[in-house]
Structures are given as C-alpha cells and as structure tokens.
Amino acid sequence: PLDADAWDSRGQVLSQLERFPESIQSHERALQLCNRTDPNVWYNLAVAYAAMNDTGEATAAFSRAIDLDKNEVMAIIHNFKDGGACLQKRRAKERQFSLNHLNRFSMHTPERGKWNVITQVLDRLRTIE
Secondary structure, three states: OOOHHHHHHHHHHHHHOOOHHHHHHHHHHHHHHOOOOOHHHHHHHHHHHHHOOOHHHHHHHHHHHHHHOHHHHHHHHHHHHHHHHHHHHHHHHHHHHHHHHHOOOOOOOHHHHHHHHHHHHHHHHHHHO
16 A cells, blocks of 8 residues: 555554564555654654664664654553553543443434444454553
8 A cells, every 4th residue: 555654653553463574564655654753653663673783773762753753752652651550541542431421311312323434443442552
C-alpha cells in the first residue's frame, strides 16, 4: 500500500514477532511515504534497531524523532514507562466510555453497532499494546 501508517503498523507487528530486519524495511518504507517527517515512525525504527543491538542506527533514528517532535516522543515514552501502566489506564477509561455509549442504544441499531465495533477495537488495542 501507499500508506505510511500501514507500513509503520506492519513494522510494529513484525517487531512484536521479532522479525526485526523486515520490521526495519517496513519502517523505512513508511518513512519514504511520509517524506521522512513522522517522529512516530522514526521512534519505531529506533526500537527495531535497538532490538537488534544496533545502537548506532537506533541512536540516529531516536535523535531524528526527537528533532522532529520532542513532545511526541516524550509522550510515547510516558505511555510505555512502568510496563505501560499509563497507557493501560487510558485504554481502560476509553473502553468504559465506549461501553457506556454502547449500553445507551437498543439492540440491532446502527448506533449500537458502531459503539460495539469501537469497543472491540479498543479491546484489541489493549491486547496488542
């Protein structure tokens, strides 16, 4: 696909599968598609390089992410510190919010269907993250 987010997501999944060379290729493709301007992609690339013990490339990618948007990178780090406790707490609040909306609608209505999908996506995000 010609979508940087899709390639970046692919790279993250490949990293979770410990297929780091393929992950790096996916992140590099994402960077090409976003004109090398997305700090999240640079950060994810740094993580893949770090997992391969390539400290030089990891440092370079991480530095580029910080140069592009220090606040974004710090937010990513904050979400995953302490075993991801902050992110887990936020996902739990999001899920409760979606469940509250889901329960407001009667069965077999488009609104309930929409909130059901949102709840399922949030549940999936919690298992991935």
